[in-house]
Amino acid sequence: MSKSHQATTGLPPLEDRVTFMTHRINARLQQVSSPVISQFGLDLYSSRVLFALQQNGPMKVGRLVDLMVLPQSTISHQLKRMEKDGLVHRTRSETDNRNVLISVTEAGAKATEVCTCLSNIVQERISEEFSAQELKTLSDGLKRVFDVLEDVPSLENLVQEYSDQAAE
Numbered sequence: 001m002s003k004s005h006q007a008t009t010g011l012p013p014l015e016d017r018v019t020f021m022t023h024r025i026n027a028r029l030q031q032v033s034s035p036v037i038s039q040f041g042l043d044l045y046s047s048r049v050l051f052a053l054q055q056n057g058p059m060k061v062g063r064l065v066d067l068m069v070l071p072q073s074t075i076s077h078q079l080k081r082m083e084k085d086g087l088v089h090r091t092r093s094e095t096d097n098r099n100v101l102i103s104v105t106e107a108g109a110k111a112t113e114v115c116t117c118l119s120n121i122v123q124e125r126i127s128e129e130f131s132a133q134e135l136k137t138l139s140d141g142l143k144r145v146f147d148v149l150e151d152v153p154s155l156e157n158l159v160q161e162y163s164d165q166a167a168e
Contacts, residue, residue, distance in 0.1 A: 018145055029122070036118055040111040041085050045070070046078055047115040050087065050104060054112045058103040061090075087111055 014020050030044050037047045045068070052067055053059060059067075065075050079102060082088045087108035093099035104112060127135060 022142075022145075032122065033118055037111075037115060040114065041087075042111060042115070045074075046082055046087070047111075047118075049075075049078060049082065049102075050108055050112040051115050051119055053088070053102060053104045053108075054116060058101050061100045061102060064102060082108070 011017070026044075033044055033047065037043070042050070048068065049064060052064065056063075056067075061072070061075060061079065064079075065072050068075060079088060079090060083090050085107075086105055089103050089105050091101045091103070093101070130138065
């Protein structure tokens with residue numbers, strides 16, 4: 001964004017936008033974690049699924065979808081791959097075929113130990129640089145950003161709106 005555009009919109013440059021900063025943080029987490037977790041056939045998303053299961057115990061797929069904030073199809077694809085790799089076990093409900101419970105296998109538990117260790121190391125490193133109050137403020141702020149984004153119209157709606165404007 002040019003400085004004159006920035007001055008007229010009041011928006012910060014890309015590097016200072018929360019959305020871009022969170023992208024960069026996620027990319028850095030991938031750089032840090034990939035050399036370790038790839039040895040278990042994991043990517044960042046599957047390691048987070050294992051970590052969530054370790055923290056919460058067996059979970060329904062719908063709960064994982066809500067927690068991970070990813071589409072059902074993405075989570076289902078991830079879980080199928082993880083089951084094929086022997087990391088998780090999917091059990092369909094006998095009373096309702098739509099309900100699937102996900103649990104960690106023995107191999108998944110071993111991989112989860114590594115994921116948990118890595119997550120703890122990252123959190124400890126961050127904690128070294130921030131006071132407890134700064135961490136709480138940061139976490140509270142990020143939760144607010146997450147909540148605010150729920151109210152942002154979908155891109156599909158924006159695309160339609162801009163398409164309509166362009167056609168006029």
